[in-house]
Amino acid sequence: MNDDNKTTPSDPLLLNHEYDGIRELDYPLPGWWLTTFFITIIFGIIYWIHYDLSGAGPTLSQELEKDMAQIESLRNKAAADAPQVTEEALAALVQNSDAVTKGQAEYMAKCAACHGNAGEGLIGPNLTDKYWKNTDGTLVGMHKIVVHGVVEKGMPAWKGLIPDNLIKNVAAYIHSLQGSNPPNAKGAEGTLYE
Ligand code: HEC
Structure with missing residues (x-):
């Protein structure tokens, strides 16, 4: 062991003490590391004050609520923008022979089994008279x-099974059957609507 080093360190970083021959080097942490470290502390304090202490910042559930409200408003807007099914729009389809023909083809494929080929009624009610149940x-x-x-009551919901436009055509086709008096017509069911 060199006794000189004990009192007068030659290396400027070497500290002036010794424990059982072990000497300490004063080697500071690099500036970039310390800077980052202090920034995280400052950030932590600001974060804590903002979100915890003052309650100014939104909590996670408040953020979720805000996002859900936004989704809801988009949904409402989309529903409002969707073309409305009006009596006039459907009445126009009744006059459109192309639409009625398409509606008829779909009717034959999906509805005739229960309502008859001419809408006279079978399992389901007669669709050609002025009596309606539903x-x-x-x-x-x-x-x-x-x-x-x-x-x-056994009448399927066709939304999603028949494209929206085609459902309108089918409604127009059924309407065109009004008063057609097909043979073997099923008796009146429901209420008379003139
Ligand atoms: C599986 C059999 C079945 C099929 C297929 C079916 N329906 Fe029906 N439908 C019924 C039954 C049963 C009723 C009567 C429900 C009741 O008793 O309230 C009915 C009722 C109706 C009514 C109302 C009648 C009224 O008096 O209020 C309409 C309109 C109608 N169906 C149209 C259609 C159209 C259009 C299709 C094809 C896209 C179709 N149905 C396919 C069984 C069927």
């Missing part, structure tokens, strides 16, 4: 019943 005989009402069905 609707008031308007085109909008007809459209609605085809979209939502009367599931508990």
